[in-house]
Amino acid sequence: MSLQLIPPDIDVDFVGKRYFFVALSTLINLAAIFLLAFVGLNYGVDFAGGSVVQIRFDKPTTGDQIRHALASLQLGEITVQDFGAKGQNQFLVRFEKVKSIGSVGTRIEGALNENYGSSNQAHVLRVETVGAKVGHDLRVDGFLAVAVATIFMGTYIAWQFARVSWSFGAGAVIALIHDVLVVSGALVLSRLEFDLTTLAALLTVIGYSVHDTIIVSDRIREDAAKRRREPLESIMNRAINETLSRTILTSGTALTVLAALLALGGPILRPAAFTLFIGIITGTYSSIYIAAPVVLFWERGHRIKGTAARAA
């Protein structure tokens, strides 16, 4: 006897609970908009501009001691972050504005070694700097990338499903906006850094979410053509139940890998892994509870083309 994760005759009434989940998602999205507007993302050096310096010490030290040692350089607001495993004595120092960036690595190394003396030498392993203007431009470009990806994905789906109904495109776009907002809100709450890698992860989430929405929408289209007299609500429930096993298996395996990456990937990969982890959960959820209900609300009182199906 084969092991079945989801019974083939499963019949969960997903669409019947749509009012509750749409209300819940609306609340979460409003909270995410509030967080984005009033708290804001924790932009990394790519978007905020400034410098990041990775330093290794021979012996243990603290963030406060480093901040004190660098005070004479007048680097402005400094953030010192313990970086790496215990015993590696590595720190990331970030600052936004410097009057003269010339040889900042050498100056930092000099100031630290002067303060700590020969007993605990500092070694600047990496310096990366992004100008404020470049950071601003990257932020605008990043926002445009997300907006354009969302609009084009929605247009493409609307075009692909145009023979059935334009509402599938609208459902996909609203589901995508929902996913982007949920992931962005989670990033604000977690205070994880939003850098170019995180942006790439966010764009990947958009791709994944659309992929999952297409699977469900395509099955709705097929079932609608086969069951012309059945109400649309029932067709949608059947389509979601039929694709449930595939949805859970693909999302589950992806989440397993991302959980490992989240736990073991280290601090640099954590924001991207977190973005993908939340994005895959919300992308799967939105295909069922956002995209499908939007189609249902849109089609209320109408008939899906080529079928006699009626919205409940």
Place this chain on the structure above:
Amino acid sequence: MAVEIVTGRGAYRLSAAAPIEYADTSLILTLAMERADGIERVVTRCRIARELVPDVPEPEEIIARLKDWIAREFETTREAALRSIRSERRLHEITFDQVNPGPF
């Protein structure tokens, strides 16, 4: 003393970031590659087999030998060094020996 090379990313200064370390069969030069305007610095380790260099070389001698090789392999070296520091939190190491003598 720093040696300057010209790369696709602008001029970079090569200098020794630490005194040479001596092992049984090799020596290690910790090399800093810093952009001339100071906006970027990345450090890497060069492990060189003892038979390829004099017994007690000066860091400047080794950097002078490495200069053209680093200039030619700059993109790969920089990328590998940055990736290693960012993700693995350790210095990237390039090995020069009889099999891969590089510029020696």
